[in-house]
Amino acid sequence: MSIRAGALRGVFGAPVSRYDQASALWLLAPMLAVLLVVAVFPVLYSFWISLFDLRLTRPHRVPFVGLDNYLEVLQDELFWSSVWRTTSFTLMSVTAIMVIALAMALLLNEEFRGRRFLSAMLLVPWAIPYVANGLMWKWIYDSGYGALNGLLFQLDFIDKYMVWLGDSHKTLALIANAFVWKEVPLATILLLVGLKSIPADLYSAARVDGADLWRRFVHITLPALRPSFMLVMIYETMMAIRHFDLFFILTEGGPAEASHVLAWQVYVETFRKLSFGTGSALAYIMALVTFLLAFWLIRTLGRKL
Amino acid sequence: MKGLGRNVLLFTASALFLVYVLAPVAWLVSSSVQQEAEITSRPPHWIPRQPTLENFEAIFQAKEKKVTYETRRAGDPATGGYIPSTARDLVPSMWNSLIVAVSVVVLNLLVAVPAAYAMAKIRYIGRSTSIYFMLTTRVIPDIALVVPFFLFIRTFGLLDHLGSLVITYLAITIPFSVFILVGYFESLPDELDKAARVDGCSRLQTLLRVYVPLAMPSLVAVVLFTFLTSWNEFLLALMFTQTPASQTMPIVVASFASDFTISFSFINAAGVLAVVPPVLMAVVFERYIVSGLTAGAVKG
Numbered sequence: 001m002s003i004r005a006g007a008l009r010g011v012f013g014a015p016v017s018r019y020d021q022a023s024a025l026w027l028l029a030p031m032l033a034v035l036l037v038v039a040v041f042p043v044l045y046s047f048w049i050s051l052f053d054l055r056l057t058r059p060h061r062v063p064f065v066g067l068d069n070y071l072e073v074l075q076d077e078l079f080w081s082s083v084w085r086t087t088s089f090t091l092m093s094v095t096a097i098m099v100i101a102l103a104m105a106l107l108l109n110e111e112f113r114g115r116r117f118l119s120a121m122l123l124v125p126w127a128i129p130y131v132a133n134g135l136m137w138k139w140i141y142d143s144g145y146g147a148l149n150g151l152l153f154q155l156d157f158i159d160k161y162m163v164w165l166g167d168s169h170k171t172l173a174l175i176a177n178a179f180v181w182k183e184v185p186l187a188t189i190l191l192l193v194g195l196k197s198i199p200a201d202l203y204s205a206a207r208v209d210g211a212d213l214w215r216r217f218v219h220i221t222l223p224a225l226r227p228s229f230m231l232v233m234i235y236e237t238m239m240a241i242r243h244f245d246l247f248f249i250l251t252e253g254g255p256a257e258a259s260h261v262l263a264w265q266v267y268v269e270t271f272r273k274l275s276f277g278t279g280s281a282l283a284y285i286m287a288l289v290t291f292l293l294a295f296w297l298i299r300t301l302g303r304k305l
Numbered sequence: 306m307k308g309l310g311r312n313v314l315l316f317t318a319s320a321l322f323l324v325y326v327l328a329p330v331a332w333l334v335s336s337s338v339q340q341e342a343e344i345t346s347r348p349p350h351w352i353p354r355q356p357t358l359e360n361f362e363a364i365f366q367a368k369e370k371k372v373t374y375e376t377r378r379a380g381d382p383a384t385g386g387y388i389p390s391t392a393r394d395l396v397p398s399m400w401n402s403l404i405v406a407v408s409v410v411v412l413n414l415l416v417a418v419p420a421a422y423a424m425a426k427i428r429y430i431g432r433s434t435s436i437y438f439m440l441t442t443r444v445i446p447d448i449a450l451v452v453p454f455f456l457f458i459r460t461f462g463l464l465d466h467l468g469s470l471v472i473t474y475l476a477i478t479i480p481f482s483v484f485i486l487v488g489y490f491e492s493l494p495d496e497l498d499k500a501a502r503v504d505g506c507s508r509l510q511t512l513l514r515v516y517v518p519l520a521m522p523s524l525v526a527v528v529l530f531t532f533l534t535s536w537n538e539f540l541l542a543l544m545f546t547q548t549p550a551s552q553t554m555p556i557v558v559a560s561f562a563s564d565f566t567i568s569f570s571f572i573n574a575a576g577v578l579a580v581v582p583p584v585l586m587a588v589v590f591e592r593y594i595v596s597g598l599t600a601g602a603v604k605g
Contacts (some may be wrong), residue, residue: 005343016429016430019508020427020428020429020508021429021430022425023423023427023508024427024429024432024508024509025429026419027419027420027422027423027427027508027509027512028420028424030415030416030419030420031416031417031419031420031439031483032435033477033478034416034475034479035438035439035479035480036310036370038472038473038475038476039445039450039476039480040442041453041457042449042450042454042457042476043445043449043450043453043455045453045457046449046450046452046453047453049453049456086517094355100325103318104322107315107318107319107322108375110315112312112319113343116427118319118322118323119591119595120588120591121323121326121327121588121593122322122326123584123588123594123595124326124327124330124584124587124588124589125326125329125330126587126599127533127580127583127584127587127588128330128537128580128583128584129536129537129539129555129558129579129580129583130537130539130581131422131537131555131558131559131562131579132541132553132555132558132576132580134559134562134575135558135559135561135562135572135575135576136329136330136332136576137329137332138327138562139332139333139336139569139572139573139576140332142569144345145344145345145346145347145349145569146349146558147349148331150348153347153348154348161347165567175369181325181329181384185326186598189595189598189599190598190599193599200560207582209359238444241446242446242447242448244448244539244540245539245540246545248539248559249559249562249563251564254471255593263448264446266447266451267448268467270451270452270455271544276452276455276456279452280452281314283448283449283451283452284449286446286448286449287445287446287448287449290444290446291444291445294441297444298440298441298444301440301484302433302436302437302440
């Protein structure tokens with residue numbers, strides 16, 4: 001059997017040996033089983049639940065309502081304002097992440113003493129749990145004794161301590177800042193991979209042609225970086241849309257509804273109102289939206305493997 | 306002159322870089338070793354004038370001490386530095402986090418290594434389907450899994466049990482582990498496979514004797530990612546744990562944050578404890594993490 005298996009390797013389109021087929025299935029079986037139970041089944045089940053009016057406050061009567069939960073969600077004004085807030089949180093965060101990460105990746109792409117130290121320190125925000133990150137920023141933004149007030153006061157930018165997270169005009173931007181700080185390292189590392197794959201002779205050729213630093217950046221670096229830039233941007237967009245932890249720790253959706261985003265609404269609907277039907281419908285809508293984005297990502301990554 | 310200009314630029318950029326990355330954490334650490342009186346000074350003391358470890362002591366001794374209103378007032382009457390009664394849950398919750406994380410790591414390796422080997426090195430019908438299947442499961446948002454998981458886990462009586470966390474964390478870690486490993490196995494030469502098979506090794510033997518020893522760097526990356534993901538996970542733990550018996554570290558720490566009577570210095574000390582293990586791991590094993598992220602292209 002080993003001879004048959006050996007014979008077919010490397011010959012494109014050669015028939016698959018029965019031994020290979022069987023052993024592949026055995027090796028894959030544990031993963032397929034686990035993913036079916038913990039990923040595929042929940043997703044299908046979630047859709048099934050979304051067709052029922054399931055409320056934990058009324059566990060014995062669970063009428064089938066078809067797509068009514070979806071209609072109810074789509075007619076809810078709070079849903080649309082949450083969509084808007086999620087969108088603006090995502091736009092703010094992703095823009096800032098891409099700008100900061102690109103700057104950091106460009107720095108780390110240079111050869112200089114201390115570069116390794118910088119890239120090790122870059123992992124600090126990445127490794128910190130989101131809960132601790134939220135706690136840390138909550139303390140920094142504190143209106144009574146926080147570092148942000150202290151710093152701005154000492155630098156004479158403000159003449160008295162201000163309310164930060166409690167100000168509904170600033171909340172989303174401040175949460176986005178905490179999110180950006182934690183997400184930048186990953187984006188930087190991924191962009192750096194893209195930068196390193198640009199052939200050095202492109203730059204030396206451009207230098208011979210008399211292109212200055214700025215032109216080399218615009219005409220070589222940016223176009224060559226496009227694929228990894230898109231990949232990181234889509235990934236971070238998905239992360240921002242579904243983000244929950246910081247909203248829980250920093251504001252619980254408040255003040256009023258200033259940080260009431262979609263992920264927070266799913267939480268409120270299911271675990272505060274205990275309405276699992278509409279909660280599932282909401283979660284399903286969110287999953288579909290992120291999945292459309294993810295589709296592109298999957299195709300790119302699938303082609304790579 | 307050009308060299309000097311470049312150096313000044315690089316130095317300035319590096320300084321900005323370090324301030325951005327480290328200043329918030331430095332402030333967290335600095336305020337965790339300040340007393341309540343000092344932490345509430347305006348403007349803040351960036352460097353503590355009387356550093357103290359009493360916040361950490363409070364966490365580690367919370368189990369022995371009976372905390373009542375009187376004892377906590379008596380502990381620090383001038384400032385009223387409140388130590389919450391839930392302080393005693395913090396150390397056990399870190400054990401819970403550790404147990405969950407280690408279990409998830411072990412199960413991940415058992416499941417992901419064989420699957421990744423099959424995808425990378427064996428030609429079989431359905432190969433690309435299984436790859437796309439794996440990638441698709443990777444992008445399911447965890448918030449969409451919460452409701453079905455909750456009902457599922459309640460049916461099996463696993464609510465408030467560490468097992469529920471282990472099971473659900475597999476869903477968010479396995480696809481990424483497989484992805485990293487497939488990338489790595491593919492980079493190893495096919496000839497190794499051929500040679501081992503000619504020598505009479507079965508597929509499983511080839512994997513265990515030839516590829517696993519060679520794939521050590523990517524295995525370390527998988528262990529680190531899985532551990533950190535489990536250690537840091539919040540949303541699912543929030544839903545499935547109810548009592549200190551199963552609460553993990555992020556849940557207990559979050560409960561401090563929402564209690565307004567607790568002193569800031571205590572919350573910050575808890576935050577520092579939560580941050581130290583993952584940050585140490587990440588910085589010590591930086592090389593493996595960066596190579597893992599690079600191979601895996603995107604964190605799961």
